Amino acid sequence: MKNKSYPNPPKWAQRWLRWYCPSALLEEIEGDLMEAFERNLDAKGIRFARRHYIIDSIRFFNPTTFEKARSLGFRSAPFYQNHLTMFKNYLKIAIRNLWRYKENTAINLMGLTVGLTGFLLIGLFVWDEWKFDQYHPNNDRIFRVIADRTSGDGESGYASTSPAVGPTFKQDFPEVEQTLRLFQIRQKMLFDNGEDSFLEEDGFFAERAIFDLFELPLLHGDPATALEKPNTVVLSTSLANKYFGEENPVGKTMQINNNEITVTGVLQPLSRHFHLKFDFLFSFEDLLADVSKERIQSWVWQDFYNYVQFKEGTSVEQFEAKLTNFVEEYAHPVTKKMGFHYYLALQPLTAIHLHSVQLRNDKIVAGNHRYVTGLAYVGFFLLFIACINFINLTTAKAIRRFKEVGIRKTAGARRGQLAMQFFSEAILVVVIAMVLAANLARLILPYLNDFAGKQISFPIYTNISVIALLLALCLATGLLAGAYPAMVLSGFRPLQALKNMQFRPGSGQEWLRKGLIVVQFTVSTLLIICVLIVFQQVQFLNKQDLGFEKEQLIHFPMRGSLFSKQDVLREEFSKVPGVVSTTIGFGIPGDIVSGDNIIVPGEERQTLPARIFTIDHDYIKTMGMEVIAGRDFNKDISTDADEGFIINETAVHTLGIADTPEEAIGKPLEWEMWVQGDTLKKGRVIGVVKDFHYNSFHQAVQTSVLHIFPGAYWKVALRLDGQNMSETLAGVEKVWDSFDSGYPIDYQFVDASFGAMYVAEQKLSKIFWVFTLLAIFIACMGAFGLATYAAERRQKEIGIRKVLGASVEGIVGLLSKDFLQLVFIALLIASPLAWYFMKEWLADFAYRIDIQWWIFALAGVLALSIAFFSVSAQSVRAALANPVHALRDE
Amino acid sequence: MKGTHLGEFEELVLLIVGVLVDQAYGVTVAEEIEKQTGRKVSLSPVHSSLYRLEKKGFVRSELSGSTQTRGGRRKRIYQITAAGKSALDQVRIMRNNLWDMIH
Numbered sequence: 004m005k006n007k008s009y010p011n012p013p014k015w016a017q018r019w020l021r022w023y024c025p026s027a028l029l030e031e032i033e034g035d036l037m038e039a040f041e042r043n044l045d046a047k048g049i050r051f052a053r054r055h056y057i058i059d060s061i062r063f064f065n066p067t068t069f070e071k072a073r074s075l076g077f078r079s080a081p082f083y084q085n086h087l088t089m090f091k092n093y094l095k096i097a098i099r100n101l102w103r104y105k106e107n108t109a110i111n112l113m114g115l116t117v118g119l120t121g122f123l124l125i126g127l128f129v130w131d132e133w134k135f136d137q138y139h140p141n142n143d144r145i146f147r148v149i150a151d152r153t154s155g156d157g158e159s160g161y162a163s164t165s166p167a168v169g170p171t172f173k174q175d176f177p178e179v180e181q182t183l184r185l186f187q188i189r190q191k192m193l194f195d196n197g198e199d200s201f202l203e204e205d206g207f208f209a210e211r212a213i214f215d216l217f218e219l220p221l222l223h224g225d226p227a228t229a230l231e232k233p234n235t236v237v238l239s240t241s242l243a244n245k246y247f248g249e250e251n252p253v254g255k256t257m258q259i260n261n262n263e264i265t266v267t268g269v270l271q272p273l274s275r276h277f278h279l280k281f282d283f284l285f286s287f288e289d290l291l292a293d294v295s296k297e298r299i300q301s302w303v304w305q306d307f308y309n310y311v312q313f314k315e316g317t318s319v320e321q322f323e324a325k326l327t328n329f330v331e332e333y334a335h336p337v338t339k340k341m342g343f344h345y346y347l348a349l350q351p352l353t354a355i356h357l358h359s360v361q362l363r364n365d366k367i368v369a370g371n372h373r374y375v376t377g378l379a380y381v382g383f384f385l386l387f388i389a390c391i392n393f394i395n396l397t398t399a400k401a402i403r404r405f406k407e408v409g410i411r412k413t414a415g416a417r418r419g420q421l422a423m424q425f426f427s428e429a430i431l432v433v434v435i436a437m438v439l440a441a442n443l444a445r446l447i448l449p450y451l452n453d454f455a456g457k458q459i460s461f462p463i464y465t466n467i468s469v470i471a472l473l474l475a476l477c478l479a480t481g482l483l484a485g486a487y488p489a490m491v492l493s494g495f496r497p498l499q500a501l502k503n504m505q506f507r508p509g510s511g512q513e514w515l516r517k518g519l520i521v522v523q524f525t526v527s528t529l530l531i532i533c534v535l536i537v538f539q540q541v542q543f544l545n546k547q548d549l550g551f552e553k554e555q556l557i558h559f560p561m562r563g564s565l566f567s568k569q570d571v572l573r574e575e576f577s578k579v580p581g582v583v584s585t586t587i588g589f590g591i592p593g594d595i596v597s598g599d600n601i602i603v604p605g606e607e608r609q610t611l612p613a614r615i616f617t618i619d620h621d622y623i624k625t626m627g628m629e630v631i632a633g634r635d636f637n638k639d640i641s642t643d644a645d646e647g648f649i650i651n652e653t654a655v656h657t658l659g660i661a662d663t664p665e666e667a668i669g670k671p672l673e674w675e676m677w678v679q680g681d682t683l684k685k686g687r688v689i690g691v692v693k694d695f696h697y698n699s700f701h702q703a704v705q706t707s708v709l710h711i712f713p714g715a716y717w718k719v720a721l722r723l724d725g726q727n728m729s730e731t732l733a734g735v736e737k738v739w740d741s742f743d744s745g746y747p748i749d750y751q752f753v754d755a756s757f758g759a760m761y762v763a764e765q766k767l768s769k770i771f772w773v774f775t776l777l778a779i780f781i782a783c784m785g786a787f788g789l790a791t792y793a794a795e796r797r798q799k800e801i802g803i804r805k806v807l808g809a810s811v812e813g814i815v816g817l818l819s820k821d822f823l824q825l826v827f828i829a830l831l832i833a834s835p836l837a838w839y840f841m842k843e844w845l846a847d848f849a850y851r852i853d854i855q856w857w858i859f860a861l862a863g864v865l866a867l868s869i870a871f872f873s874v875s876a877q878s879v880r881a882a883l884a885n886p887v888h889a890l891r892d893e
Numbered sequence: 894m895k896g897t898h899l900g901e902f903e904e905l906v907l908l909i910v911g912v913l914v915d916q917a918y919g920v921t922v923a924e925e926i927e928k929q930t931g932r933k934v935s936l937s938p939v940h941s942s943l944y945r946l947e948k949k950g951f952v953r954s955e956l957s958g959s960t961q962t963r964g965g966r967r968k969r970i971y972q973i974t975a976a977g978k979s980a981l982d983q984v985r986i987m988r989n990n991l992w993d994m995i996h
Contacts, residue, residue, distance in 0.1 A: 030956065030967050031918070031919065031966070031967065031968060031969035032919070032936075032940065033966050034964065034966025034967060034968055035918065035936055035940070035963070035968070036936060037962075037964040037966060038920045038962060038963040039919075039920050039923070039936060041962065041963070042920070042924075058935060059935050059936045059937055062935060062937035063936070063940065065937065067941040067944050067945065068937075068940070068941070068944075070944070071944040071947075071948075
């Protein structure tokens with residue numbers, strides 16, 4: 004007697020309960036649930052009651068319930084009929100089959116394991132890269148201001164912008180909630196706690212807002228006031244421990260570059276997914292105190308990282324549209340006079356890590372979205388070709404299951420049931436492979452972490468969501484790999500299967516199989532070509548003539564009192580045994596090089612961008628640069644210091660003063676001096692040097708002008724003879740100490756700085772190697788699988804051919820020919836693709852190799868021979884087999 | 894002895910079954926637990942415990958007559974057995990001994 008208006012539990016939950024619940028228990032469980040429902044209804048209302056009914060009806064679906072039912076002698080619906088028994092049978096048959104065809108199983112497992120391991124590792128890496136800066140609370144409203152700058156040397160993106168951006172944004176735009184300016188400290192700072200002193204790098208001048216914009220918790224100190232006052236510093240945990248031990252240093256003072264600074268905070272260790280990395284933060288007030296008011300409001304000075312946080316609901320597109328007018332109004336009038344202009348753009352906080360590759364003057368923990376996306380593709384490819392192998396091999400061996408399917412069908416199995424059987428077999432293999440792969444990935448992960456400088460963890464046993472994810476991946480892989488074989492195998496006609504035992508695949512299947520092999524070899528060949536080209540480019544970079552001698556060259560900055568003793572300095576260092584020559588200047592290759600302007604006087608007076616190297620008389624000699632026209636600076640010619648300019652080859656053309664280096668000699672140039680305000684240094688070109696690389700090969704050599712200007716000297720560079728290196732360095736250090744600047748010496752090797760420029764490329768090259776080997780491995784197994792299939796299918800044909808007198812070589816050739824055709828097609832597809840990808844990659848380098856045809860030929864030969872070897876084992880076996888075995892049961 | 898160990902939750906359920914003489918079944922046990930301890934429990938763990946207790950021989954059950962409420966479904970009423978009582982005693986003695994050692 005049901006009252007219709009009376010609320011009931013959800014129908015579907017009741018039906019679900021009745022479906023699975025053993026009838027012996029249904030009585031009490033449904034009764035209890037109903038009673039609870041009624042009580043909840045009175046006490047808490049309909050929604051609560053219904054929700055609890057649903058939750059409980061799901062939670063009763065557990066082993067205890069079924070066990071109880073069994074103990075009462077009942078079977079529940081889902082397991083009570085055939086299902087469970089059949090499932091057990093499937094499992095048994097599956098395990099028997101896996102065990103019986105060990106070779107087959109091993110190949111399948113190996114392929115899937117390798118594919119999955121690669122996929123997991125790549126997945127972990129890519130996931131970690133994507134996680135950058137996702138943890139900041141307002142990350143969707145925070146942006147970095149970047150600039151697209153156009154000047155004489157073209158257009159380029161800059162990560163740094165003017166110090167006027169932040170305050171003017173705040174003043175002009177109401178939708179701006181907060182702004183933050185950071186200024187990177189380029190020089191190492193001397194930290195002294197009274198006992199020990201060390202040089203420290205990686206610091207910023209930061210506005211207080213840094214604690215508001217970023218999730219940057221302090222271990223000690225108050226973020227609201229930490230960077231408010233001048234002469235304050237916030238330290239990283241490691242620095243705090245280094246100078247103050249375990250105790251809380253807040254409120255204590257230390258000497259930094261001989262100024263008394265108060266520690267106002269200690270940072271908790273920075274997140275591994277933060278795009279900034281620093282060890283200390285100085286109050287921005289200190290910077291303001293050092294810099295004139297005009298300069299800090301300058302739209303020209305492009306050395307600040309500006310961040311902005313918008314109020315909620317701000318449309319960033321609309322804001323960006325307003326920026327064009329903003330920049331044209333404020334900045335352009337000033338910068339256009341200097342020969343450049345820029346537009347501002349916004350970069351989302353979460354995009355900074357991966358999407359800043361093209362930006363200059365950046366100082367972040369950078370990733371490369373191209374590499375990350377590329378890797379993600381490679382990961383999917385690996386998994387995909389592993390699945391293809393599984394499909395190929397399983398369908399190839401399907402003939403063995405022919406009888407089984409026939410019998411099962413005759414006994415009444417439906418197609419769906421059989422499909423389910425083979426599908427669960429696939430899942431079983433995938434699960435085994437996954438267990439192996441997950442553990443393998445865990446073993447390899449430390450190496451990956453080491454290699455990529457990461458700390459990824461992979462808790463496959465303890466983290467429930469990781470386990471769930473792996474299971475989902477198993478299911479997806481199983482679906483990808485198992486669906487098609489399940490369809491094919493379950494589609495056998497029982498009559499045919501039992502009558503003549505002949506397995507005839509449709510032509511569609513044949514095409515698919517061949518298509519899959521082509522895809523596999525396309526990927527492998529593509530990777531082989533890429534690896535060869537990347538390798539060649541890296542080799543090229545290492546061997547490229549830099550235009551100067553980078554070996555045995557060290558440089559270090561002058562400090563404190565040393566600036567006033569340059570002549571003595573030069574003399575003293577030259578005396579050290581092992582020092583070949585000494586130079587002082589600003590602009591050492593591989594180090595910071597100034598970007599400035601040079602003026603070409605004449606009717607059309609032009610101001611052009613140029614790299615300015617302020618050097619002394621011994622610079623060109625010390626660097627080992629080659630003067631190709633005119634002469635080097637000469638101490639005996641007194642006008643050289645005040646009126647001499649030396650330019651590089653590029654400058655001859657870009658400045659438009661001459662057609663050949665020889666003609667450039669004597670041409671007038673002018674330079675706006677840095678120190679004495681607007682005064683011009685007027686002079687003439689006295690020499691031309693061969694182009695030298697002061698930067699990585701990603702960037703082309705630009706107009707460079709070298710001249711003598713002691714006012715801007717900063718670094719000392721020494722050419723060493725390379726014998727007794729340690730003694731020489733000790734001697735240099737001793738001389739340094741004798742000047743008693745209060746700072747320790749801090750030298751760098753120029754060749755090391757150049758080496759560091761290509762770390763990314765070298766790593767890429769290594770990664771490519773690994774994945775190419777993996778892809779080749781998997782593709783080989785694919786070819787092997789297909790060869791097995793072909794050999795098995797053509798058993799009779801081979802038998803007949805042999806009886807009629809075919810030779811073993813002839814048969815091997817016959818069997819191999821098919822594959823080699825496929826590999827050849829793959830080569831044809833892969834070559835243009837590889838050419839395109841690599842052209843894109845090489846475009847990042849200003850100096851690069853041409854892609855040569857022989858690379859493709861070599862890759863082709865490699866792919867073909869790999870294919871041939873993996874196929875030949877099966878072909879030879881088939882060719883050697885006694886024809887009697889193949890023919891007797893006809 | 895393996896198989897007769899009393900889990901913390903099982904012990905609680907067993908005690909409640911002892912308390913609710915002739916009235917112990919899924920819903921009442923769950924409610925009593927909530928009333929006595931403030932713990933919110935859903936029905937399925939209670940049932941699971943009751944089944945396990947029954948398997949261990951600490952409770953026995955029988956279906957009661959049908960009622961008008963609960964959709965006309967019958968209840969399975971649980972009763973504590975002698976073995977159940979002695980199991981509770983053992984737990985208690987062990988606890989007391991341990992407590993004595995602390996004081």
